[in-house]
Amino acid sequence: MTRWLDERERRAWRGYLAMHAQLNARLHRQLQAGSGLSLTDFDVLVRLTDQPEPRMRMGELAKALQWEKSRLSHHLARMEKRGLVGREECAGDARGSYVVLTARGREVIEQAAPAHVESVQEYVFDQLSDEEVDALTAITDRVLQRLHDAG
Amino acid sequence: MTRWLDERERRAWRGYLAMHAQLNARLHRQLQAGSGLSLTDFDVLVRLTDQPEPRMRMGELAKALQWEKSRLSHHLARMEKRGLVGREECAGDARGSYVVLTARGREVIEQAAPAHVESVQEYVFDQLSDEEVDALTAITDRVLQRLHDAG
DNA sequence: CCAAGGTTGGTGACGCGTCAACTAGCGCGG
DNA sequence: CCGCGCTAGTTGACGCGTCACCAACCTTGG
Numbered sequence: 001m002t003r004w005l006d007e008r009e010r011r012a013w014r015g016y017l018a019m020h021a022q023l024n025a026r027l028h029r030q031l032q033a034g035s036g037l038s039l040t041d042f043d044v045l046v047r048l049t050d051q052p053e054p055r056m057r058m059g060e061l062a063k064a065l066q067w068e069k070s071r072l073s074h075h076l077a078r079m080e081k082r083g084l085v086g087r088e089e090c091a092g093d094a095r096g097s098y099v100v101l102t103a104r105g106r107e108v109i110e111q112a113a114p115a116h117v118e119s120v121q122e123y124v125f126d127q128l129s130d131e132e133v134d135a136l137t138a139i140t141d142r143v144l145q146r147l148h149d150a151g
Numbered sequence: 152m153t154r155w156l157d158e159r160e161r162r163a164w165r166g167y168l169a170m171h172a173q174l175n176a177r178l179h180r181q182l183q184a185g186s187g188l189s190l191t192d193f194d195v196l197v198r199l200t201d202q203p204e205p206r207m208r209m210g211e212l213a214k215a216l217q218w219e220k221s222r223l224s225h226h227l228a229r230m231e232k233r234g235l236v237g238r239e240e241c242a243g244d245a246r247g248s249y250v251v252l253t254a255r256g257r258e259v260i261e262q263a264a265p266a267h268v269e270s271v272q273e274y275v276f277d278q279l280s281d282e283e284v285d286a287l288t289a290i291t292d293r294v295l296q297r298l299h300d301a302g
Numbered sequence: 303c304c305a306a307g308g309t310t311g312g313t314g315a316c317g318c319g320t321c322a323a324c325t326a327g328c329g330c331g332g
Numbered sequence: 333c334c335g336c337g338c339t340a341g342t343t344g345a346c347g348c349g350t351c352a353c354c355a356a357c358c359t360t361g362g
């Protein structure tokens with residue numbers, strides 16, 4: 001017996017899908033136009049700069065991003081070609097390798113970040129009350145918890 | 152002067168990004184495993200079944216989906232190869248063409264929809280209070296409005 | 303010390319999405 | 333009726349993400 005969505009749920013769901021699609025497209029375009037980075041490049045660089053250490057193991061980075069290793073491998077190969085990241089051999093484990101942020105990578109993300117954050121402010125947080133921000137956090141936490149529990 | 156995200160905003164934003172990524176991945180996998188459809192195939196078929204008319208112009212469909220024409224063209228070519236949709240010439244306008252849902256397309260989506268909707272219920276709406284559903288709608292409406300205004 | 307099994311990361315093929323041309327047909331001013 | 337601009341949809345190239353598979357290497361039990 002299927003539980004179809006009722007009218008309120010349907011509205012919320014379609015709104016969510018539309019919002020994500022359009023917001024993502026907009027942020028992507030702006031970031032790309034301003035710096036040549038994609039949103040995924042940005043994620044990678046943010047994780048690398050978050051780190052206290054300048055080098056990071058691939059597996060560790062993959063876990064932080066919640067990406068498959070293969071995806072990360074492909075993506076880093078492309079970013080390496082553009083000079084944004086580099087690779088170093090891993091001393092203790094000859095299978096592994098370190099990812100490092102290049103000077104150029106650091107420069108590019110530092111230049112790109114302000115405008116990107118400003119866009120997020122403008123399109124999202126400027127539109128929301130404090131209560132709505134909290135509600136959004138509650139919603140995402142709850143759904144993430146459920147996804148996690150369902151394994 | 153950049154307005155960086157404060158701690159609450161940062162939490163909400165990272166949560167939102169993580170939720171979308173994981174929810175999408177999960178729904179995609181389940182739909183794919185159950186029916187061979189991707190989420191985008193599903194969207195296309197939903198729009199086609201929403202319609203009172205069995206045929207729909209490409210441009211009209213593109214607008215409903217908010218897709219670029221080129222994307223729709225590529226995607227329909229692939230769906231056509233799999234027998235989910237067909238194309239018909241357009242009588243009044245020799246440039247245009249109609250997209251039609253095939254019998255197989257109808258069959259596949261009718262079989263796929265219940266499990267997909269059930270997943271959405273399980274992961275999302277079962278986790279949310281009525282107030283949160285309303286908050287989600289308010290948030291998406293507001294952000295969509297802003298995106299629209301910023302054109 | 304060695305074999306078995308797990309782990310780390312990479313590869314190739316394929317479907318997808320975007321951008322920038324492009325083709326073909328419509329329609330309007332002259 | 334011609335020509336020019338507009339619109340409908342297509343195509344090709346390229347970057348991206350996934351899947352299936354692989355090679356190299358570590359680790360552990362014997």
